Amino acid sequence: MRRLLFSLLMFCVLPAWADGHDQLYKVAGWPEQRAHFNDALAAAQKRYESSLPPAVFQALVNNSNQRFSPNAVDQRAQAQLRKNLVDPKPALAFFQSPLGKKIVAAELLATRRDQLAKNAKGLPKMQASDSRLLIIGHLAQALPAREAGAEV
Template identity: 75%
Template sequence: MRRLFLLLMMFCTLPAWADNLDDLFAVAGWPEQRAHFNDALTAAQERYRNNLPPAVYQALVNNSSQRFAADAMDRRAKAQMRKHLPNPNPALAFFQSPLGRKIVAAELLATRRDQLAKYAQGLPRIEASATRQLLINHLSNALPAREAGAEVTLAIAGVAADSLSSMIPGLLGSGQSQSMLNGQRQRLMEQIAGELDNTLLFVYRDLSDPELEEFATFAESTDGRSYYQAALAAIRAGLAVGQSTSSLTQ
């Protein structure tokens, strides 16, 4: 009887948890960011069009469509979020707040196709007071921006290599390709770190100092760290950098 009661309790609570995770994904802007990523991917494919043989280019498009299908990306990302974030409610409450919505709006604006094109040559330098610079420094240490940025860049760049490997198996040995990938990841994180404070100053330029402080306080809290660690795991799972398209479970 006790086992039956526990099973009934699980069936009663798991759907509510799943709804909360779906709500967190929605209010934190994950679907829009995925769409922005696919915009960037499409732009990268167009750049490859004139530089690759037609068969390789078509393989690139086909592999990209399979690897980065919206449902598959969301499924992989949510599975990791579920694994690493036992309780989504604190993060959900934060991103549902007026400040949380303002933060998400700023992040979505920064990754829009037109904004990426506008600042393709680099962001303007942002002057900031010592107080604001300190707050941004707290954020840059708390947010996994270096790691996430490296994963996105590697995902977009990796589709061509994946397509070549699918047409010429064994082109790169697994040990060699993994070593190259780790080296590229580290170099990208170092490049991002060099501009991270200015990037965050630009992205969150419409937040007041008190709002930045509240944001940093959340990001550095136990609940904030739990969310951003789970978010990074979800990004890595969704993008599946370093995994062949054929190995992904659809």
């Protein structure tokens, strides 16, 4: 009976021991994002199979599979999260809020295989108000898009 009570108590306390960074990683949808990325990577590998010599193609596949293996990606992402985010509680609170959940759902929808195929030739044109265009212009000047593109 004592063991049962102890086990029940431990089961109830385990969520309190959960790491905030791990929770944030999951709540923000990053495991699903990684799975979507791996789907896109596999599709890209298939596209190159017929256009590259077999040895080059196999080297490309081996290198990309090693670099982008799910465990390696998760470990690198979580290490950077721990390194650069001292307190995950505010971010965790945001991603658990209705707006955060809505954003995560939109990101996950946008990176699904069917959505990527649908928008492969570019995103549909959208009309934006003058104030929104002004904000976009300010952001375009403020954000280092060229550096971010080079990084990607």
